[in-house]
Amino acid sequence: MRFFKSLKGRLMAMIAIAVIVTGSVVLVFSYFVTRSFFRDEVFLSVESVVSRTKREVQTVVSNSKDAAESVSTNIQLFENVGLYLTNPENPEIVQYIDGVLAESVLKFPEFDNIYVAGNEGTIISATSNPGPGKATTGKKAPEEALRVVNQDRVWADFGVEDGKTYISMATPIRLPDTGVITGLTLCTGFTPGIDRILSDTSGFGATGETTISRLSGSYVKTLLPLGEEGNVLADRLLYIGTDYDLPSVRAARGETGEAEMDIPDAGKEVAAYDFLPEAGWGVSASVSSAEAFSHLGRLRNIDLAVILVLLFGGILFSFVVARSFAKPIEELQRGVKLLASGRLNARVTINDGLEVSELADEFNTMASQLDEVYGTLENKVRERTRELQEANERLKELDDLKSEFVSIASHELRSPMASMKMGISTVAKELVGPLNEEQKMMLAIAEKNMDRLTKLTTDLLDLTKIETNQLDLDVGEHDLIELARDVVEANEAQACHQGLDLRVISPDIVSPDGRIEAICDYDRIYGVLQNLISNSLVFTEKGSIVVSIEKIDNTAGICVEDTGEGIPAEHIPGIFEKFSKAHFETRSEKRGAGLGLAIGRGIVEAHGGKIFVESELGKGSKFCFIIPLRGKNEREEVNTDS
């Protein structure tokens, strides 16, 4: 169904419907017109057969009648019959009549036998030639014949003997002076003329049938051909009381006309019928409708076939036409789709010379313009991207340069600092001569600041290493508890000097031998812890600094908790960034550079660990870091929640 929603489908359906409907209407119409003409034609031909038959039968009948009348009006005959009626016992008269009859048969070859009967019906004399119509004297002539003849009319009958037709004609014998009817003659003879007429089905068809029929009392006597050739004849008596409506019956009754009739046991027939008044005979002709209209049937079949051909042809034709219309549009549509999908080189070629090809030209122009515009746009984008990349690379180079600069500078700084340190410390320790108090004080300040400078230089170098991913760890297995004790020990003097309680707590249950072995860089972890402790020492006025170590699964956690001034909440999130400082009121010589925590975080993360802080202003701070015991590859097991 989707097909019929497409342009091609609709076009096709329209054309197909137009072709098929017009074709079918024309065909059906012509069929009915032809049919009505054809019917008339069939009726006419049957009618013409009837009228031809009637004419021919009439000729035969009137010839026979003439002959029969000649026999009965023979002077010798009616005189002798008259004599016989007055003198029936005279055998000479009968002999004489016999002679007249024999003479008449010879004279009229159309008759085979003739007999004479008196007006009461008894046969007086009869010939006995071979053929139909033999009679025996003394017997009665047919009552019907007698009645008709007594009314001064001719009685005509027919019959079949040996498959051949004969006619019997009864004519009255009258006395010429009085006109009294004294008897009748009945002439009978084969009539090949009738046979010929009835077997002539020319212009009629194989099922054509011609009959002669007459009414006899309550019967209809019919003469009809039998067999396929129609050359075998039969006479048949039909009792008309049984309500047979046949063409022959209608004809025998004296009706004239034509009709399509339903014949019992034979189906429909087209029939025509007529009547011969002088003989009292009907003539009918009929042909089966099936045969008569067989041409019509063939015509109908041809029409149906043509409609079928039209149906397929129409669909094919419509398909071809629809395709020729839809193809350029589809082509255009394909182009548009391609273009829409981003294929800017999409072009369409349509050469139908119609509006669609103009449209296609427009489309092509549009597409090339788009292509062009897009091309320049793309070029621009590419150019910009390249520029950006270049800028980016320059930036990176600069960054590298900066890192390089810092590391070189740090190294370069160390050498002059080394000699300064050596000089200052030597003089300060009075190794080159005694100093007064002022000199000592000045040198102590110089040496202290010298140390700060060294630390700063080292820190800057470390930070640079961290930022450029150049920090390489010198890992080995170390006991973290011992490490913590080392750091604390190194700071004990300072803590004591400040009056602070600095100690390490490590629960003995953490490990049976009181050790926590971890794979780490001893010096680096030492540095991290040292910075945490020195921070606490700087920012704690009184109270304690407690270092605690814990082992949780495969990680070790080290915390430094002090009772110092704490960190303002707004500074906590960025406290591990470089140069971050939360306290400014402190004297500058006590303040660090803000690098310690940043370096610490870098080192802990390089170990695969985490560093974090909890602090409350005025109450103290707790800095913790955790590292995996088995080195960085076990990092995934470290998490800050534990």
Place this chain on the structure above:
Amino acid sequence: MKEKKSILIVDDNNDIVTTYGVVLERMGYRVSVAYDGNQCIEKIKEDKPDLVLLDVFLPGLSGSEVCRMIKEASQTKDIPVVAITASMSTDTKKRMTEVGADGFLLKPIDVTDLSRVIKEFVGV
């Protein structure tokens, strides 16, 4: 014997204050000290110095603010102010000149520099 000229050192670093103090006293000046801007203003009110050595980078009030305050007040505006900076960027210099600084010294300062500048503004 005439009265000693007085010099006010303004710096939040005690080491610097101490060493500068030792040097200046040796050179024969009276030295007073302020560790931040507010202290500096107070000290000037207490005892008007002959020269202010002002560190530009101070906690709280910045060096330029302190300098402007000195130069705006009629009693103190004629006190020479020498700005001591860690970076001699044009930006800093411009800012300090705007607020009326009379001279500049770039850290680190040695004794020669110090005595030259002081002689220029105070005399021996």
